[in-house]
Amino acid sequence: MSTFLEPADPAPTAAERLHIAGLHSPSDAVLSVRDLNVSFNSENGAVHAVRGVNFDLMPGKTLGIVGESGSGKSVTSLAIMGLLPATAEISGSVRLKGKELLGLSDKAMCAYRGNDIAMVFQDPLSSLTPVYTVGTQITEALTIHNPGMSKAAKETRAVELLAMVGIPSPRNRLRAFPHEFSGGMRQRVMIAIAIANNPRVLIADEPTTALDVTIQAQVLEVLHTAQEETGAAVVMITHDLGVVAGIADDIMVMYAGKPVETGSVDDIYYDPRMPYTMGLLGAVPRVDVAEKSSLVPIDGIPPNLLHTPTGCSFAPRCPLVTDACLDGEPALSPVPGTGYHQAACIKSGSLGGDVDVHEIFSAPPVPVSRFDLIPRGDRSTVLELKDVRKHFPLTKGALLKRRIGTVKAVDGLSFDIREGECFSIVGESGSGKTTTLLEIMEFHKDQDGEVIIGGISNKQAADAKTKSAMRREMQMVFQDPTGALDPRFTVYEVLAEPLQNAGLSKRAIKKRIMELMNLVGLQPDHVNRFPNQFSGGQRQRVGIARALAVNPKLVVLDEPVSALDVSVQAGVINLLDKLRAELGLSYLMVAHDLSVVRHISNRVAVMYLGKIVEIGEVDRVFDNPRHPYTRALLSAIPVPDPQFERTRERIILQGDLPSPLDAPKGCNFATRCPVFAALPAAKQEHCLTLEPPLEAVQPSAAVEILEAGPAPTPDQRFACFFPDGELDEHMLVVHETAEPHAP
């Protein structure tokens, strides 16, 4: 039934191939969209948000719409649902089971919305009404379309729906309010509401973007179950090429409001024919590949949709652009020699097969640092943490505060960073990553534990002079480049501030600023511009330049690329890589995107509830994870490789990160551990009462990835008693086996 279960068919029939993009009669399509155009009137003129979208969606199939922010993918979905503001001008045709939806009044549209066609939105935290119980909100969806349904029947159905989306003790949870649920749980409720009336079409607009990877894996599983149960066709909108690789049958890539490439999932991932798609695929780092190659940066920014492009909308950013590209916008046309694969590029015929995307986009060579040749032990230490703890008291009462517990945000952290290396900390939100950064940045002598920066310990940092010497050693780059730059400072002022603090002369400051602009790849004559005149990627470059101004040894990167679009992200990552090599910098990075971490880091620490559960050299940890949590985390990351995704075995962790208050006495992870669940009771007792120490991997255990020569203790330590234990089979999911499973 579900398209997930089908192995890649090497030769689909012609009829099957024709089912996308309006090439065949839409009679059997459940949803068919023709020449959909949406424009909004703004103060500057009409913004053409969507221009000519066509597709047919077959029952039970999944279409992935992929694009960066502003590409028109969300507007397309809202136009189909009839949820755009009345000021939007919509033309074209949207047919649901043959009935035209465009032009229907709000009231007439209500008969379809939530009944035949339903939607799951991006942000589960704000998508549920805070003042009504979850049960009320689910039954409301039932009441609207089944006015005759009895109250008892509605409640039974609501319980059934909550159970289906995997909410424990659903009957009691009906009376809970949305704020009593975590983000992942709320998204499950959203899915329950969407499938309440067995819709034929389910539109999911970035359903997992706001969630942690482990929760993302759970929610994607729930969506999969929902699709199996209802047989609905799914439109999955995302910017993450990994998310759709495993679940979509067909893909539509959008750019500047227009579909620029459509085809089966294998066509798009293995044989992209539009330079934009090729660039996007090359711009994403992969979590499963050790070999390092530079990412493909796509220069420039998406076009302004105020002006209808005269040529190919991607031409200004395309490395293969010729004069012919500027002469009229190319239409989506079949790729020669294929079935229903279409691309909007005049060169699509010549881009097949073994064209190397790294060459086309002239990706820079992998930079080599002078430190790479020196063994790690011989390099000096730039930052060392010894048993750092940060415990927050949890208090109750307004006037007289009583301590009712302790949140161990950071609980005994020790690691060191050597010259020229990038050390990353990964983990779910709530694992203590940010608190760790703050503890390092806010070092003071009364801290619990020792922070040694450039050889000076925080215990010595009593006077202002020592402190500022330590401060100069490390600088920070923040997650949100827009929020981190003062909007009323020009770039010159932003960069001059740290230099003035360091006491440089005016002349020296000016010279240094020009150097910095060149260093981060900005035009030096842009120094008098304000941050809002730059794009997101450029702003992050300004943030990096500011951090580098005083020549620090260590740069602390807090989610440096998570606020950026995929194509822009690649350029910033390449820049960070280049700076590390050229300037001999060390990085301490916190990131939730494990692919980025693998790409850029030398060493990595996995944190869970304030503790490091596994630490070591990045390739060792990622290729041979020992701790069950690391294994689960890695298996939750979607990889932009459809074949791999379809056959992959996943560990789906149950539930959310537990409250630090409920942390067990022994191993923190025991409550969600897939190994623990399968252990015999005696061994479980061991996990629950004793805290596993962080121990090195024995050389024998990792013999298969050892290089030649006598084996020292490998650089990998983990905290688990039973790393080789069997995994609980209920937490394993493989779609290939086609066996029904419990999510």
Place this chain on the structure above:
Amino acid sequence: MIRYLAKRGITYVFMIFLTTSAGYFLAVSSLKPALLEQERIPRPTPEQVANSMRLKGLDPDLSPWERYVEWLNGIVTRWDWGRSPNGAFINAEFGDRVWISTRLFLASIILTLVIGVALGVYSAARQYKFQDRVITSYSYLAYIVPAPIAYFLVQLGAININETVGERIFFVTGISTPGMQPGWAQFVDMVAHYAVPTIAITLVGWGSYQIAQRQYLLDNVNADFVRTARAKGLTRNQAITRHALRVSFIPVAQSIAFTIPAIFAGGFFAEKIFAWPGVGSWSIDAISLQDVNAATATLAYGSVIFALGAILADFATTLVDPRVRVQ
């Protein structure tokens, strides 16, 4: 809930005690009723003045601390808030004036709220349309025009009507005509007295609620959860009335709970202009008449009523917002 109330109550009693004590010290060290007495004709001797003050418990020769202890002692042991320089007892004066203020404002507060919130919802649903522009412009105008001027304008309007008709329909000042027979005539007289101040206060007052309710509702009209409700199959108007309205009422409810007491305690413009001798006008008079005890009493009343407002605001929030837990 009871424990919560008790806890909050104790906190507020303590705060009221502090503000009132501070107010007393300020009043006792800056207000000198004896000076006012000396302007009488024939001018009394300083000894006479001091004597009469001492009899009323306002001895100017005692230090502020001694007077404070005496005053506090009177309140704690006998619930006696002291006397005015003219000899009147604060306790007796006070009861009358609170009742007058309450009568003056009760009707207009209810009208203000109902009209303000209703117009807020109405105009938010028609954002930028003609009706919205008229209503919201009016509200901003009412915001800008100082209340006394608006009250005068309404009075002028009422006088105009009286003159046009050639008969006195409205009273523009005063509470009632003395010596009216109980029954229908007295009722008509009461309505004639009530109409002008009530209309004036209402006309000026609803603007702020209208603006607040309109703004909060508009903030929520395009909220994600309204979109979810529409995606379920509700029309836009249904989604707004069922989902956005209740959420947008949370901050409005809170502000209502806080402003009601403020009006009771501080409506001195209205009381002065319409010549209703309530608490507000009394507090102003107390200062100009160098009346230490009356000034402190009105301050204490204001504190109590703000504490009530704060507790009321907590209740209102708990009532409309399930996310808030009272502990």
